[in-house]
Amino acid sequence: MAKQPTRDDVARLAGTSTAVVSYVVNGGPRNVRPETRKRVLEAIEQLGYRPNASAQSLSRGRSDLFALLVPDLANPYLAELAQRLEEEFFRRDMVLVVGDSHDDQDRESTILEAFRRQQIAGLAWYGVTQPLPLDLLEDASFPVVLLNEPDGQRMGNHSRITRLVADEQEAARIATEHLLQHGRTRVAMVAGPKGRHNARERIRGWRLALRQAGLDEGVVINGPFTRAGGVQAAQALIDSGADAVVVSNELQATGLLRELHRAGVAVPEDIAVVVLNGTALSEFLWPPVTSVDVPVSSQAEAIADFVTGTDRARDLSVTSRLTKRASCGCSYFSKD
Template sequence: MEGVGSPLVAGKERTGGKARGIARRATLSDVAAEAGVSTAVVSYVLNGGPRNVSETTRIAVEQAMEKLNYRRNPVASALTAGRSNLVGLLVPDQSNPFFAELAGEFEREGRARGYLTMLGNTSHDASIELDYVRALADWRVRAVFVASVNEHEFVVDGCPIIYVHSAPAKSRLTAALFDDFGGGITATRHLIAHGYEDIHCLAGPSDFGPFGHRRRGWEAAMSEAGLSTKGRVHYVAASRLEAARQIRDLMMGDRCPRAIFSTSDEQALSVLRAAAEAGKSIPGDVALVGFDGIAEALQGRPRITTIALPLRRLAVEVFNAIEDCGSTDRRHEPLQGQLTIGETCGCQVA
């Protein structure tokens, strides 16, 4: 098994017909030559077997590795061991603050457990998602965490998949999700408790995954209270600027909502922008509750009332689930978000 290290071993390169000395990375053979042993013995030291080596030989090999600054090739190690210390994380759009924060939590938890996280952006494209999974499978990653945009489950041989945040409805693969439906109910009930009746819902560009579950939670709470949902669902763009334009048009129309449940904080931030452009005050003219709990929503001005999701707990749960990869019926209990009161719903806050 070969390895790579710092460029300490001399080699030759021809430039313009002349040979000049260059440095190349140390290999397993270089370590063996330096220590005066076979490459097999170096491999035994690196892998702790399968054959024993004497203490004197082990020290000689380790000193040679240190001298040459040798380090193992992770791909070669993965091919030998059958699995690497790499994990993949696929998100629809890392520029979205929610997915950026989710990726940060996964990277921190992975490092604490000895894993390195490779991040891929699928651009809301199911075919790109599948291409990434296939490529990561070739790297023998320990698992791929997928915030899926695909309504249909796919399986790639030799590549454990764990769905996070969103998953195909009928998937039987391991999945760690949030209680989006329950969160939608909680957010809407909070607005109803303020006495608002004309409560509109800002849904995502499609009804797939969390957006759809949250919209259905709003619908259930409205029905429970005997309030109409007719004409009060608005499917807006994922882009904050485009969503703000659509919401501004709504606010400047004949039926400006008295309250809005936004199925993401990205959209809630678009509401703030649109309200400023339309000359509406929040919450004086339009009350607002978001969903996700991103830092910009919780710490901005005004602070948005939102359902804050436990991203840290999600990261811990999915890394715990790595050992269950490939098993069926591994849908974990949905993680509950917390209603976090800000300045946009009408509550009196300090």
């Protein structure tokens, strides 16, 4: 195997010192005369020299890596966010690295520490628990966007940490009101695990819509944010006598729809369905599922703006929108 060219090789060919080669490669800290810079760049091109990324990171105090830490990449919403972030940061000459904690707090801590050792340029973090264990970010020198942190007050005046704020309560209220507009009166809720802040907020929005309509509260079915959680919720939903349901995420909806079909329950004729945090997948479930979405592309852009220093807003706000499809009783082709 041919020996890889080194910085010393570049310096010899360019007729300069290795320090000057470093200044050219790293963009400083000292200025290099234009004619010398040209010789160094020509030598790099001729030799095919590739700078050591780790050494560059140390010299600059950071890398060109941006990190995303999530609890479950099988979640379509988080997978789509990861894809959009990768596109956004690649466009800005940065690289996305992704950690999946598998809903395990110990694994989450280990991954976060590994990211810090890599001297990442920024972090987006969707934590296993809420509130997030912010002590893990103690003395962090990079900007951080918290994707599911409920309490902005705990961050104090830390200008390098912000939240991406999605109104979970409002999203559930929108979903419930839409089902009520279809004449449904017994609306259930497939929520997340008991004790999760986002699960509680979604239940509050569902309850608010029912209360404002003068209707009795339906059944709440708690379970994991997984396909299995949707499967497990199906029989309880059928037994409840509900004629509609708000489902907390697409993974749950996927499992729920399969089990309703197996039980001979027609959607939307017997039970109308609306899902929260929908993605492009909702259109390809059957029937296509009406969803309350948070536009992922705008989230990715806001996150990238913050960590690259373009925007230092204290909170990054996102707005939910209803996408109508067949599962609630709307026309499959509805664009409203």
